[in-house]
Amino acid sequence: xxxxxxxxxxLSVQEGRISILNCDYTxxxxxxxxxxxxxxxxxxxxxxxxxxxxxxxxxxxxxVFLNKSAKHLSLHIVPSQPGDSAVYFCAAMEYGNKLVFGxxxxxxxxx
Amino acid sequence: KAGVxxxxxxxxxxxxQQVTLSCSPISGHRSVSWYQQTPGQGLQFLxxxxxETQRNKGNFPGRFSGRQFSNSRSEMNVSTLxxxxxxxYLCASSLGGRGRDSLLSNEKLFFGSGTQLSVL
Numbered sequence: 001x002x003x004x005x006x007x008x009x010x011l012s013v014q015e016g017r018i019s020i021l022n023c024d025y026t027x028x029x030x031x032x033x034x035x036x037x038x039x040x041x042x043x044x045x046x047x048x049x050x051x052x053x054x055x056x057x058x059x060x061x062x063x064v065f066l067n068k069s070a071k072h073l074s075l076h077i078v079p080s081q082p083g084d085s086a087v088y089f090c091a092a093m094e095y096g097n098k099l100v101f102g103x104x105x106x107x108x109x110x111x
Numbered sequence: 112k113a114g115v116x117x118x119x120x121x122x123x124x125x126x127x128q129q130v131t132l133s134c135s136p137i138s139g140h141r142s143v144s145w146y147q148q149t150p151g152q153g154l155q156f157l158x159x160x161x162x163e164t165q166r167n168k169g170n171f172p173g174r175f176s177g178r179q180f181s182n183s184r185s186e187m188n189v190s191t192l193x194x195x196x197x198x199x200y201l202c203a204s205s206l207g208g209r210g211r212d213s214l215l216s217n218e219k220l221f222f223g224s225g226t227q228l229s230v231l
Contacts, residue, residue, distance in 0.1 A: 006153075009151075034219070036222075041224065042224055043115070043201055043203070043222030043223050043224050043225055044154070044201070044220075044222045045222065046219045046220070046221075049219070089153060089154060091154075098144070098156045098159060098167045098169070099144075099156070099220065100156065101146070101153045101154035101155075101156075102153050103151055103152060103153035104153050104154075
């Protein structure tokens with residue numbers, strides 16, 4: 001029972017273009033969403049988050065959009081850089097409970 | 112401030128053996144969570160400890176257990192290892208508070224580099 005789904009296992013983008021990573025969830029009780037980035041041989045690191053009371057949150061080149069009615073969120077990276085190449089995990093949480101992670105999307109930014 | 116430290120970094124075991132993994136959280140963090148990462152499955156939650164008590168538990172068999180010490184360090188134990196237990200085991204720490212106002216800071220997990228377990 002995957003409550004958080006990242007349906008694209010991988011994504012390839014040209015340097016300078018926009019990267020859009022998608023995430024869908026099934027649990028309507030989730031009220032907090034996060035994105036983590038993971039490089040090989042390292043643990044995931046926090047990237048950006050959004051509360052369910054918002055529909056957009058920006059941090060530099062990274063923007064997360066939340067569509068509660070569609071139970072969908074996306075991460076936009078503009079402009080994409082080769083150093084952004086990593087695995088991106090979407091995660092969701094119901095207040096007071098554990099984080100539930102998606103399977104991850106491998107992003108490759110080509111120079 | 113030192114990050115989350117996991118030991119050992121790599122481990123090779125055979126079926127039927129048992130293994131203990133260690134995690135030292137960031138100083139001041141009271142919550143330690145454990146995750147299993149396998150290709151295609153993402154990060155699967157094992158359990159969370161807060162102030163020496165298990166606060167949340169995932170859907171793993173009883174062969175997977177953990178504990179937390181008074182200094183917040185945590186250990187995870189897997190008994191009777193199976194081939195399917197081969198994975199990267201990640202530990203994450205956070206402040207762990209429950210108040211809504213501290214949600215944003217407390218629920219950001221800081222991960223260690225993981226222990227790569229291979230079961231032969």
